[in-house]
Amino acid sequence: MRWISASKSFVIALPKPHQFTLMGACLLLSLALLIPATNSTTSHPLALDHLVDPELAALESPTFSLKQLRAPWAFDHVPEHETLLVPATGGAYQYIVRKGDTLSRIFENLQLPQKTMYQLLEADVNVLALDNLMPGHTLTFEKRDQELQRFELHFSLAHKVTYTRKDTGGFEFDEVQLEGDWRDELVQGEIINTFTGSGKKAGLSSWEAQTITEILKQRVDFRRDIQKGDKFEVLVSRQYVDGEATGNNRVEAVRINNRRHNYHAYLFEDNYFDEKGRNLEKAFQRYPFNGNYRKSSNFNPRRKHPVTGLIRPHNGTDFAMRIGTPVRSTGDGIVKRVVNHKYAGLYVEIQHGQSYKTRYLHLSKSYVRKGQRVKRGQKVALSGNSGRSTGAHLHFELHVNGRPVNPMTAKIPIAVSLTGKKKEAFQAQLKKYIAKIEQPTDKQLALNKSQTSESDRTL
Numbered sequence: 001m002r003w004i005s006a007s008k009s010f011v012i013a014l015p016k017p018h019q020f021t022l023m024g025a026c027l028l029l030s031l032a033l034l035i036p037a038t039n040s041t042t043s044h045p046l047a048l049d050h051l052v053d054p055e056l057a058a059l060e061s062p063t064f065s066l067k068q069l070r071a072p073w074a075f076d077h078v079p080e081h082e083t084l085l086v087p088a089t090g091g092a093y094q095y096i097v098r099k100g101d102t103l104s105r106i107f108e109n110l111q112l113p114q115k116t117m118y119q120l121l122e123a124d125v126n127v128l129a130l131d132n133l134m135p136g137h138t139l140t141f142e143k144r145d146q147e148l149q150r151f152e153l154h155f156s157l158a159h160k161v162t163y164t165r166k167d168t169g170g171f172e173f174d175e176v177q178l179e180g181d182w183r184d185e186l187v188q189g190e191i192i193n194t195f196t197g198s199g200k201k202a203g204l205s206s207w208e209a210q211t212i213t214e215i216l217k218q219r220v221d222f223r224r225d226i227q228k229g230d231k232f233e234v235l236v237s238r239q240y241v242d243g244e245a246t247g248n249n250r251v252e253a254v255r256i257n258n259r260r261h262n263y264h265a266y267l268f269e270d271n272y273f274d275e276k277g278r279n280l281e282k283a284f285q286r287y288p289f290n291g292n293y294r295k296s297s298n299f300n301p302r303r304k305h306p307v308t309g310l311i312r313p314h315n316g317t318d319f320a321m322r323i324g325t326p327v328r329s330t331g332d333g334i335v336k337r338v339v340n341h342k343y344a345g346l347y348v349e350i351q352h353g354q355s356y357k358t359r360y361l362h363l364s365k366s367y368v369r370k371g372q373r374v375k376r377g378q379k380v381a382l383s384g385n386s387g388r389s390t391g392a393h394l395h396f397e398l399h400v401n402g403r404p405v406n407p408m409t410a411k412i413p414i415a416v417s418l419t420g421k422k423k424e425a426f427q428a429q430l431k432k433y434i435a436k437i438e439q440p441t442d443k444q445l446a447l448n449k450s451q452t453s454e455s456d457r458t459l
Helices: 002-013 016-034 103-109 114-126 195-202 206-216 420-438 442-458
Strands: 085-087 093-096 138-144 147-156 159-165 171-177 181-190 231-241 244-257 262-268 271-273 295-297 317-320 326-328 333-341 345-352 356-366 379-383 393-400 403-405
Touching: 103 114, 114 147, 114 159, 114 171, 147 244, 181 195, 181 420, 195 206, 195 231, 206 231, 206 244, 206 262, 231 420, 244 420, 262 420, 333 356, 345 379
Parallel strands: none
Antiparallel strands: 085 093, 093 138, 138 147, 147 159, 159 171, 181 231, 231 244, 244 262, 262 271, 295 317, 317 393, 326 379, 333 345, 345 356, 356 379, 356 393, 393 403
16 A cells, blocks of 8 residues: 555655656557467567468368478477478478578577588688578578488579588588579560660569669660660570579560660670670679789688598688778679678678679678779779688688689689671671570561451452
8 A cells, every 4th residue: 555655645746747758658568469379579689570380270170280391390389370391201391491591590499509500601711601691592401310411592493502510520511503404585675764664564574674784784775875765675695494583584685666766785605795796795804903922722612521531611712801901893893792601701702793693701891881882993992811711811702603713713804895706706796696585586577467467368
């Protein structure tokens, strides 16, 4: 009673506005306590957008329940409506990555030890696939004797990375990229408002339309030069595996016919050229720094660990340099990732057009952020000794069409224009592109046939 009396006196002593605020807060608290617990949102380590998988929910029936889909080694206390595991072949289980997921939270939810996750990250240091988890990616887990034996990350139907446990206790990875069936598809259209919008309406994907603007940005101002009524033709090659589109594609040829100018771009040896064989992409520089630094480790995709004997590919070139040395982008591009990795340390990844990607590892500081555009020679970071590193150095990688290559010997766009035999080969490829673009489409053939029939009847 004394406590109630004291509380009453305290409230009366407050100014009127404060009294109303306190009374409102008490009312909201009372209403919250009256709401049944079954209507509350369950606290869960996975930050998921949708706690119910529509496809799994549709499987609920008296003879087939979500409980049957749960792995026997998953958490017992995880509510069934939050279980996102489905059985795969060979006793494995699959998990679909959702928005808000992280690798550590997924492993925690599946009751896999943190030590196992670190073993995977250690094996992943030279592919860095696990840093690129996105909603929709599929993870496959295979466990035996309470220990993870195999782990797969499926980026698409044509691209996956498999991590397999070895007798030594660690993991080795194998990256598989299927060639699939590439089919040429011609997309034609007319500019209505913008090129991107008109291209998507004609059948281009957002990525394809963006790629074209990147290819031609040195020659075309898409806001001022492209006008309503301009025509465009795009030859796109799209990948299929077992008849299903994988989402992988490449722009092979572009022709935009303007009232005053024609803008052309043709893919040849991973670079784009105009109809005269002039390079449309700015030249790269071979080294990601100014000055001379000693190579301390070469590119070696089959390198073995000297102690464990496990395959530990070295997908780049190391340069010995003091901490704080400026690191420069080797070409124009867009920053795709800035990540602090347990083993790779602080690293930056830059996408250069459609075909090229570079990585800079073990940095001490980054000067760029994700999504930022950078120029060739621009300082993007400082070298360091972060992550698992035996000494101060820069690890530099170059990827062409998704695959790591030797950055010291790979063919990169350095020449301004093609000459000699290269130009002859380009002209031969150009003729093939033009033949594919200008061949009549099925719609045109049907229209011509209809017009011919109508003409015969008139005669």
